[in-house]
Amino acid sequence: MRAFRILGLWFGLFALLIAPAIQAAETSRPSPADSLSPAAPPAERWRPPTALSAEDQPNDNGHGIVLDWSLSADDAQLLSYEIWMARSAAAPESAWALAGFALRGSRTYSHQNEEASLKGKPNPIFVPRGTPTFFRVRGMADDGSISGWSDVASATARGNWFHKGRINVLLACLGLAGATLYFIRAARGGRKLYIRPIPGISAVDEAIGRATEMGRPILFVLGTGTAGDIATIAGYTVLSRVARKTAEYQTSLLVPVNEPVMMAMAQETVSQAYKQAGRPDLYRPESVFYISAMQFPYVAAVNGLMMREKTATNFYMGVFHAESLLLAEAGSVSGSIQISGTDQLSQIPFFVAATDYTLIGEELYAASAYLSQEPVLMGPLKAQDLIKVVIMAILVLGVIALTFSLTASDPAGIARIVSAVVHAV
Amino acid sequence: MKRQIPIALVFVAGLLLVIQFFVPHPASEFFFTFATDWIIVIGILALPIGIFSLLRNTYMKGRSDSKERIYSIATFAGFFLMVVSGLPSGSREAGSLHMKFFQNLLVPAQATLFSMLAFYIASAAYRAFRMRTLLAGVLLITAFVVMLRLIPLPEPLSTWNSELVRWILAVPNMAAKRAIIIGVALGAITYSMKILLGIETAYMGRD
Numbered sequence: 001m002r003a004f005r006i007l008g009l010w011f012g013l014f015a016l017l018i019a020p021a022i023q024a025a026e027t028s029r030p031s032p033a034d035s036l037s038p039a040a041p042p043a044e045r046w047r048p049p050t051a052l053s054a055e056d057q058p059n060d061n062g063h064g065i066v067l068d069w070s071l072s073a074d075d076a077q078l079l080s081y082e083i084w085m086a087r088s089a090a091a092p093e094s095a096w097a098l099a100g101f102a103l104r105g106s107r108t109y110s111h112q113n114e115e116a117s118l119k120g121k122p123n124p125i126f127v128p129r130g131t132p133t134f135f136r137v138r139g140m141a142d143d144g145s146i147s148g149w150s151d152v153a154s155a156t157a158r159g160n161w162f163h164k165g166r167i168n169v170l171l172a173c174l175g176l177a178g179a180t181l182y183f184i185r186a187a188r189g190g191r192k193l194y195i196r197p198i199p200g201i202s203a204v205d206e207a208i209g210r211a212t213e214m215g216r217p218i219l220f221v222l223g224t225g226t227a228g229d230i231a232t233i234a235g236y237t238v239l240s241r242v243a244r245k246t247a248e249y250q251t252s253l254l255v256p257v258n259e260p261v262m263m264a265m266a267q268e269t270v271s272q273a274y275k276q277a278g279r280p281d282l283y284r285p286e287s288v289f290y291i292s293a294m295q296f297p298y299v300a301a302v303n304g305l306m307m308r309e310k311t312a313t314n315f316y317m318g319v320f321h322a323e324s325l326l327l328a329e330a331g332s333v334s335g336s337i338q339i340s341g342t343d344q345l346s347q348i349p350f351f352v353a354a355t356d357y358t359l360i361g362e363e364l365y366a367a368s369a370y371l372s373q374e375p376v377l378m379g380p381l382k383a384q385d386l387i388k389v390v391i392m393a394i395l396v397l398g399v400i401a402l403t404f405s406l407t408a409s410d411p412a413g414i415a416r417i418v419s420a421v422v423h424a425v
Numbered sequence: 426m427k428r429q430i431p432i433a434l435v436f437v438a439g440l441l442l443v444i445q446f447f448v449p450h451p452a453s454e455f456f457f458t459f460a461t462d463w464i465i466v467i468g469i470l471a472l473p474i475g476i477f478s479l480l481r482n483t484y485m486k487g488r489s490d491s492k493e494r495i496y497s498i499a500t501f502a503g504f505f506l507m508v509v510s511g512l513p514s515g516s517r518e519a520g521s522l523h524m525k526f527f528q529n530l531l532v533p534a535q536a537t538l539f540s541m542l543a544f545y546i547a548s549a550a551y552r553a554f555r556m557r558t559l560l561a562g563v564l565l566i567t568a569f570v571v572m573l574r575l576i577p578l579p580e581p582l583s584t585w586n587s588e589l590v591r592w593i594l595a596v597p598n599m600a601a602k603r604a605i606i607i608g609v610a611l612g613a614i615t616y617s618m619k620i621l622l623g624i625e626t627a628y629m630g631r632d
Contacts, residue, residue: 059449060449061449061450061451061454062450062451129451159449159450159451159452160449160450161448161450162447162448163447163448163449166446166447169446169447170447173443173614176611176614176615176618177618180615180618184624228464230613230616230617233616233620233625233628234616236627236628237625237627237628240627241627259468259471259475260468260471260472260473260474260475260476260478261467261468261471263471263474263475263478264471264474265628268629269627269628269629272629286478286481286482286485289478289479289482290474290475290476290478290479291479292479293475294535295535296534296535296538296539297531297534297535299538300534300538304496308493322539322542325542325545325546325549326538326541326542326545328549329545329548329549332552343609343612343613345602345605345606345609348605350549352553353549353550353552353553354545354549354552360605361605361606361608361609361612362608362609362611362612364612365612365613365615365616366612368619368625368627376624377619377624377625380615380616380618380619380624381615383615384611384612384615387611388607388608388611391607
């Protein structure tokens, strides 16, 4: 009974004194929702970044602005800078949108956004073309405290008519074009141009002869690229040559393709080759046929063709992906002589391992010149070699500059190299 | 005329696309999008030609060769099954008959074929690593060293091997790759120039 009285006394004390105190403390503490609500702005403790300027981003399509500013005097205390944007300088606070962040110590930020709407709503950080966009920047520390706003700066994004960052590409292309035209002219003038023998191309005639002797068909695979790929177009050149030879030797030719446009082009190539060989009667349009645009159904069909038809020679010329080894190994199992060529770096090792001859990268492009031996076609190859010599010279110069810590601002560097060479001699 | 017009078209279209590469202006972007859209349109228009070729060849093989007939029937059945099941609206949604065929027949069949690559890599590696010449020997030893990295070796062998493999991949391997890449880039540019100038016309079926 006494225990109940003591318990009742405690409850009474709790109800009268402690519970109201706890309630008061609860109401004075901000709730998590309050701390996240915009009504409680973060403390503004740091000095703002200054001298904000904005200008159109160069070399773009007119949806980019570049910002520059001077660091906040409290930059070391900050975590990052927030970049906000709006459609006018006098826009209300709610109309400003966070466009991005820049780490502390950053003095510049490039904002590019081409999406006018997001999920059906206007995109607040879209940069319109030809209309001023307004920016302001503030710093933010890791505890959530912020700096004051910088001044507002504005710029109008405009589309540019020339990409200045690609001048080096333009100069390199012009140099290569000039060298190409020079060597074509030299070749037309009767100058003899030497091309080193490429075993894979030299073996083409031998491989066709083997198929003729064995009385079995030749398989020509143009890869799983598209008709617009350079490697595929180079593949047509070899196909033209192979088709002419098969017409002369009256050997069967099979060209399975994975794209209807490629099929139409391959049919035209083979048809013309048969006409040039003087045997248009031997051409069968069904020898160039479409299988599937999907990679593995195409491989399954071609592998089945190799096994059933027992093709004597397989050519793989064009763009290849994961199917390269599947095709080449199936051809190897069926006992065919195989010649491959691709510009896909990742597939070259598979072809080297699984086929008898491989045209590595640029050798595929050189095939047309090598097969035809026409001086006009050899000219570009010589131009290519010339540019390679120039690139090699640049690489050697770069190695020397790195070895001797040579920089553009160090004119004594060359003297140091010369003295090192003299000393070594 | 029949010869000159296609070459002129190739030259003009090619030159415009080369210029487009150096012009980031919206007008240039529009032209590029327009041109690539046309490529898609041409591809779609050519699709019936491809389907006709597939069906005709399958029919002719099945008719002329009794051994091939079963494959021809399977091809026709697969083709019409997918086309007919894909016709109703909503056939691309999960759970539809069309998607069931796709997920339960085509995808496993493709995965099976792709997984055969593992066996083919083993057989190709066996041929590549036969030490017949000095270079093949170098390849074999290098490959052995690189593959050792995947095996937990005791220290300090593990550290030495990791350092050696890192050097092999970053220096001789990278040098060879970059040489091929530079060669391919130069070759592609010169080959494109040959096409633009009308020197290379084999892809049009001409010599």
